[in-house]
Amino acid sequence: MERERTMTATAESTALAETVRRMLERVAPATSLVHEDGLDALLRRVDAALDDEIGLAGLLVPESQGGLGGELSDAATVATELGRACAPSRFVTATVLAGPLLADVGHAGPFGAACLVVPWGTAPGELLPRLVVVDGLVSGSVRSVAGVGDGPLVLPVTVDGETAVAIVSADAPGVGLAPVTSLDTTRPLTDVTLDGVAVQVLATGRRAVDALDAGLERAAVALAAEQVGLASWCLSTTVDHVQQRRQFGRLLGSFQALKHRLATLWIEVDSASVAAEAAATTTSDRAVLASAAQSMCSEVALHAAEECIQMLGGIGMTWEHPAHLYLKRALVDLNALGTPEQHRRRLATLVDLPPAG
Helix, strand or coil: CCCCCCCCCCHHHHHHHHHHHHHHHHHCCHHHHCCHHHHHHHHHHHHHHHHHHCCCCCCCCCHHHCCCCCCHHHHHHHHHHHHHHCCCCCHHHHHHHHHHHHHHCCCCCCCCCCEECCECCCCCCCCCCCEEEECCEEEEEEEEEECCCCCCEEEEEEECCEEEEEEECCCCCCEEEEEECCCCCCCCEEEEEEEEEECEEEEECHHHHHHHHHHHHHHHHHHHHHHHHHHHHHHHHHHHHHCCCEECCEEHHHCHHHHHHHHHHHHHHHHHHHHHHHHHHCCCCHHHHHHHHHHHHHHHHHHHHHHHHHHHHHHHHCCCCCHHHHHHHHHHHCCCCCCHHHHHHHHHHHCCCCCCC
16 A cells, blocks of 8 residues: 655654544544535534544643643644545634634633634635624624634624734624535535624734734645645555556556556655645744645645546546545635645745746
């Protein structure tokens, strides 16, 4: 079998990866994934196991604020395994993005299951608050928000012309939540509407801007790690298949054209893993490494899923095989937290590259 990539091969990260993988094999096996009608219940089971059984709630929240004080590399290790299993979870949107963001603006918690109310395609550094606080009330709507659940809603808003971070309960009067039909059913999206909703403003000005940018940046790194896990599963599954399946009296893996395609894909997946790991483990130039990783990993994940579907042949086209879920996840995540083009433009600005032409 193709060697599966795992983030930062320390003893602790290896143990964490194995723990999460064993849990997912038990709670979210492929046989459960293909029954899409049960994905909401499956998502809740996965998140409950992550938060309660393994104890990852508050992973990136400082210990001084009641969290675990973990590193982004720990979150990337978990995200890699979630991507490998294509498991439905709010880990990236809650544990990596919204929870630590609340801690950054001084919120006392709880931090679990919180959701940042921005479109899932919002890139780091490009967030423009669409909601305005007037006399303590907010009205408006935000479409295609990922990670909405039972926890609090974290709102990027404008207060007296300044960017601010506010919070409100998901079941507060005036809050409307409408599920969105998404290609990727393993990551539910929601349209959020607010009609005269009273909110609590937590931070304004530079503190709010820095917290929002840092949160989206962390999420982009975790998403890149998740995409590495997805691509690794697709590559391993494809290699296993061509080593067993015969066509014209020969193993599929013996055909030179397929060997070349798989060799190219292996290089891409390995390179993406290095990029994601660098972004997760290096604290200096985090913005540069995050955009570099996200622009690469999103495209590699899509290529790996496409190759998996093609080389699996007929079985890859069936609804009973989970390959189509990996392809859908990769397609949607190509635009999640910024497109590859957006990240490359951001990267060019960060390293002072002159404009093309």
